[in-house]
Amino acid sequence: MSLLQIEGLGIDFGGLRAVHDVGFSLKPGEIVSVIGPNGAGKTTLFNMISGVYAPARGRVVLDGEDVTRIPPHLLARRGLSRTFQNLQIFQSMSVLENAVAGHHLHERGSVFADLFSLPAARRRSKASEDSARTLLDRVGLGRAAEQEAGSLSYGALKRLEIARALALKPRVLLLDEPAAGCNAVETEEIDHLIAKVAAEGVSILLVEHDMKMVMRISNHIVVLDHGEKIAEGEPAAISRNPRVIEAYLGAQATEVQNADG
Amino acid sequence: MPELLQFLLSGITVGAVYALVALGFTIIYNASDVVNFAQGEFVMLGGMITFFAHAAGLPLPLAALIAIIVTAGIGVALNKLAIEPARGAPVVSLIIITIGASIFIRGATQLVFDKQIHRFPAFSGDQPILIGGATILPQSLWVIAGALAVFVCLWLFFTRTLIGRAVLATANNRVAAQLVGINTNYVMTLSFAMSAAIGALAGVLVTPITLTSYDVGLALALKGFAAAMLGGMGNPKGALVGGLLLGILEAMTAGYISSQYKDAAAFVVILAVLFAMPQGLFGRKSTDRV
Numbered sequence: 001m002s003l004l005q006i007e008g009l010g011i012d013f014g015g016l017r018a019v020h021d022v023g024f025s026l027k028p029g030e031i032v033s034v035i036g037p038n039g040a041g042k043t044t045l046f047n048m049i050s051g052v053y054a055p056a057r058g059r060v061v062l063d064g065e066d067v068t069r070i071p072p073h074l075l076a077r078r079g080l081s082r083t084f085q086n087l088q089i090f091q092s093m094s095v096l097e098n099a100v101a102g103h104h105l106h107e108r109g110s111v112f113a114d115l116f117s118l119p120a121a122r123r124r125s126k127a128s129e130d131s132a133r134t135l136l137d138r139v140g141l142g143r144a145a146e147q148e149a150g151s152l153s154y155g156a157l158k159r160l161e162i163a164r165a166l167a168l169k170p171r172v173l174l175l176d177e178p179a180a181g182c183n184a185v186e187t188e189e190i191d192h193l194i195a196k197v198a199a200e201g202v203s204i205l206l207v208e209h210d211m212k213m214v215m216r217i218s219n220h221i222v223v224l225d226h227g228e229k230i231a232e233g234e235p236a237a238i239s240r241n242p243r244v245i246e247a248y249l250g251a252q253a254t255e256v257q258n259a260d261g
Numbered sequence: 262m263p264e265l266l267q268f269l270l271s272g273i274t275v276g277a278v279y280a281l282v283a284l285g286f287t288i289i290y291n292a293s294d295v296v297n298f299a300q301g302e303f304v305m306l307g308g309m310i311t312f313f314a315h316a317a318g319l320p321l322p323l324a325a326l327i328a329i330i331v332t333a334g335i336g337v338a339l340n341k342l343a344i345e346p347a348r349g350a351p352v353v354s355l356i357i358i359t360i361g362a363s364i365f366i367r368g369a370t371q372l373v374f375d376k377q378i379h380r381f382p383a384f385s386g387d388q389p390i391l392i393g394g395a396t397i398l399p400q401s402l403w404v405i406a407g408a409l410a411v412f413v414c415l416w417l418f419f420t421r422t423l424i425g426r427a428v429l430a431t432a433n434n435r436v437a438a439q440l441v442g443i444n445t446n447y448v449m450t451l452s453f454a455m456s457a458a459i460g461a462l463a464g465v466l467v468t469p470i471t472l473t474s475y476d477v478g479l480a481l482a483l484k485g486f487a488a489a490m491l492g493g494m495g496n497p498k499g500a501l502v503g504g505l506l507l508g509i510l511e512a513m514t515a516g517y518i519s520s521q522y523k524d525a526a527a528f529v530v531i532l533a534v535l536f537a538m539p540q541g542l543f544g545r546k547s548t549d550r551v
Contacts, residue, residue: 076442088437090430101430101441104423121421168441 003028003203004080004172009048009058010227018044019227021058024220026172026203031194033206033214036224037247042207043085045224046176049205050082051075062172081165082174085207087157089164091150095141098149098160099132100125102167132167139163140189155186162193172203179210191217215239223247263394268516269509270392274401276508277408278471281463282485283492283500284411285456290495291419292428292452295355299339299363301482302370303457306332307464308473309370312379321381329461335366336457337450345449363478370475383469400469407466408501411459415497428452432495491531493544502542507531 002025010020019041026032034042047053049060051072060068062080070078081102090098136142139159144152149160158178165173175194179187191213198204198217208214214221214235221238223231225247231238238244282304289297307328314324343358350358384403389396418425431438431448438445463481464473471477484507492503507527514526534542 071444072439073442073444076440081440084436088434088440090433090437092433093430101426101437104426104441164437164441 001028002026003063004049004205005059005061006049007059007061009045009055009060011044011048011053011056017227019048019055019224022222022224022227022229023058024222024229024232026205028171028203029198029201030219031198031204031206031217032220032222033208033218034222034224035208035211035214040224041227042224043176044227046082046174046205046207050080050174076168076170079169079171080174081168081170081172083158083161083165083176083178085176085180087154087161089149089157089161091148093149094145095136095147095149095152095160096129096132096145099136099163099167100128102164103128103132132163135163135166136160138166139193155182158182159186159190159193162190166197170202172205173197174205176207177209178206179208179213187213264516266393267395268512270395270397270401272509272512273505274397274404274470274508275511276488276505277401277405278463278467278481278504279484279488279507280408280501280504281404281411281459281466282481283489283504284408284415284497285459285463286485286489287415287495287497287500288428288452288456288459290489291432292448293344293355294352294432295344295359296486296494297453297456298356298359298482298486299366299478300456300460300485301478301480302363302366303332303336303460303478304464304467304481305370305473305475305478306335306366307461308468308477309374309379309464309475310461311465311468312381312473313374315381321384324381325465328465329458332461332464333454333458336453336455336460339457340450340453344453345446363482367475367478374475376475378472378474379468380472381468398470400466404466404470407462408504411462412497412501419497424448424451487528487531490541491534493541496541496543499541499543 004026006025007023009022011018022045024032034045036042044053048055051070051074054069058068059066062078065078067075067078067080090101093101133142133145136145139162141156141160141163144156149157152160158181162175162178178190178194182190187210194204194206195217206214206218218235221232221235222229223238223241223244230247231241231244233241282300285300285303286296289295310328310331311321311324314327315321319327339362343362344355347355347358383398383400385399387398389398390402419429427438427443428448428451430441430443431445435445438448485504488503488507489500490503491507492499492501510527510530511523515523518526538544
């Protein structure tokens with residue numbers, strides 16, 4: 001039973017076929033990586049799945065429901081959340097407020113209770129705050145909770161964005177280059193974090209350039225080139241697939257085979 | 262002494278008007294970083310629609326309610342027809358669109374209504390109230406109470422309610438707001454409706470004192486904008502304090518120096534404050550990551 005099913009997805013920009021007839025599926029708790037050379041259409045694919053772009057062809061099915069062309073804020077409510085390659089953080093809010101913002105989706109309260117700061121409203125915001133702090137601890141930002149988000153390092157912001165996405169309690173999490181711009185230690189932390197989240201049953205779709213990381217944590221890999229799927233399979237099979245090596249891995253092939261072994 | 266008190270009272274009255282206009286700016290600014298220069302037209306519409314509805318035979322409270330609702334509708338239309346289609350345009354372009362919208366609303370008002378100056382009766386009569394040798398009109402108390410009430414409501418809205426926080430989140434980062442499940446189109450529509458309604462309320466309250474006609478909006482928008490900048494754009498507390506300060510400054514200058522200099526004196530003080538504190542008295546320092 002697949003949680004997220006992508007069927008024949010495609011979009012054109014002007015006359016350019018950015019993505020064409022891409023399909024694959026994710027089971028609960030599975031980590032699937034989308035790889036491909038720059039410009040292969042990975043981020044475009046992500047944007048279609050997460051409702052930022054409306055696909056011209058194909059369907060996105062989340063847990064049996066067709067969610068094609070549903071805007072991002074409604075997808076977030078249905079349990080699909082994502083991070084961006086270029087960060088989308090509330091820069092002028094504190095780290096804690098950013099994480100709390102993710103929780104508001106699951107708060108149910110009335111404007112009346114909020115306005116008069118009734119005990120129910122206070123309990124609710126206390127619960128959100130506690131849960132946000134737990135998440136921040138989990139991504140290693142517990143101590144930075146009160147800092148302004150804009151003052152954090154790039155790697156820390158990447159982790160904050162993951163924490164905020166997790167606060168939405170997603171069933172499917174799309175991560176667009178979570179380790180880009182991070183140092184080796186930070187990459188390894190993110191690596192562990194992703195594996196732990198997947199172990200809890202969240203399906204993870206990953207776009208990442210760090211081949212070692214991709215080979216290490218993915219259950220399944222989808223390879224794009226010029227907007228089309230040219231291969232998919234287990235990491236070991238992908239790293240030996242001659243079409244993949246030709247299209248993408250090229251000089252990196254040996255490196256990948258080493259990482260694999 | 263009674264003289265000083267008199268200037269203070271009239272300053273507070275005028276200041277409350279500026280504060281109401283400035284408070285109208287805060288919501289749209291908070292949701293989108295756009296300074297809506299059509300805000301003054303909302304004030305004008307509040308007064309004009311109330312006058313014509315009242316003249317048509319409706320009781321004043323009902324006429325005022327209709328004016329506020331219709332103006333809120335016009336605010337929503339402004340967002341849907343002019344701002345939303347231009348989404349993605351830089352903030353400066355959006356601000357210029359609001360200037361265009363204000364000229365359009367002014368022209369349309371001339372055609373739909375007329376070019377006369379209008380007034381409707383004050384809510385609680387015109388008998389001045391004596392306070393320590395100075396006098397104040399009952400309608401001034403309505404204006405001051407209105408400004409305070411709107412301020413308290415806005416402050417609670419932005420600090421306590423989820424939807425208020427959603428408005429702030431949308432201004433900070435629209436994409437991130439969508440990611441956490443905020444319907445940003447709804448937030449924008451709501452902000453325009455609320456700003457327009459606050460503007461119309463201001464128009465309803467001040468018309469018995471200041472009178473209204475199709476072209477009063479621009480001057481009010483400029484003064485309200487100055488008040489909001491002085492207090493710190495986007496902060497309800499700043500709008501209230503900025504408005505009152507500006508009103509008192511004007512009244513004092515008019516009283517003790519010359520009424521010809523009242524605008525100049527006010528703007529000189531604003532410039533001086535902004536030199537020292539570019540973000541205004543209560544504004545937040547802005548941070549941009551590049």
